[in-house]
Amino acid sequence: MKYEGMVHALEEIHRLLRSDGCLINIQPLIEAPLIKVYQENTVIFIEPDPSYDYEEDMRQAEAALTQGIQRGLFSIERSSEFDFLTYGSSVPELRDFWAKAGAYDDSPKEDTTEARVAEIYARVEKIRQAAGQGVEVALHERARITRLKPNVMNEETL
């Protein structure tokens, strides 16, 4: 969804909410997720995910939310950040899982990105195989939950 669509969505959310209701927005922070390899509870590999390509989408989301607040549609009541980890046996398995969930864009990337992704995956796989039992791969994202209250608007301000 692009910026204009996000702003319109916020207008519609405001319309659908009761005046004493709340909007909860959950979204990742604008930073690359980390690929981690755990052996038991110890991190033995950590690198930013080279396939991270949604920074611009996140910036547009932040801008849309800011616009919604500046226009007086919503006010922030509370906000909190958290770590969100997904564990699997390999990076491709994790990516496949999120692609099937509709949360990951697995469309073709630039050659340089593909090469970097392939390199990281190969390193992870090598480490995973060398480590043997008790190894897990994780995708570690930081995310924020924001609670917003709808403000009463008159016809002119909408």
Added chain:
Amino acid sequence: MTIRVDPENNEIRTLLELADFRGQLVLEIGCGDGRLTWRYAGRAEHVMAIDPFAASIARAKENMPGELKNRVEFHLIAFEDFAAANEPSTFDGIILSWSF
């Protein structure tokens, strides 16, 4: 190997610190396969969960816990279409779930 999503429960713990859904009519936008929905729906009066991806909604319906069947509805629909079909001031809470 089974994929494990947020086994530490950081997301639901943070969500429930910020919102109390008891007795509320909740709309979840971008529910995916219901992963988060299951974790809070038992507290709400009723949940309408929407997503534009057919495969995700199919999995959500398939995996719906029996005890939530009268409490949760999943709909395959884009938010703009859903919004156009619904009256103002309908919901107590709306969750934008990783969908912006």
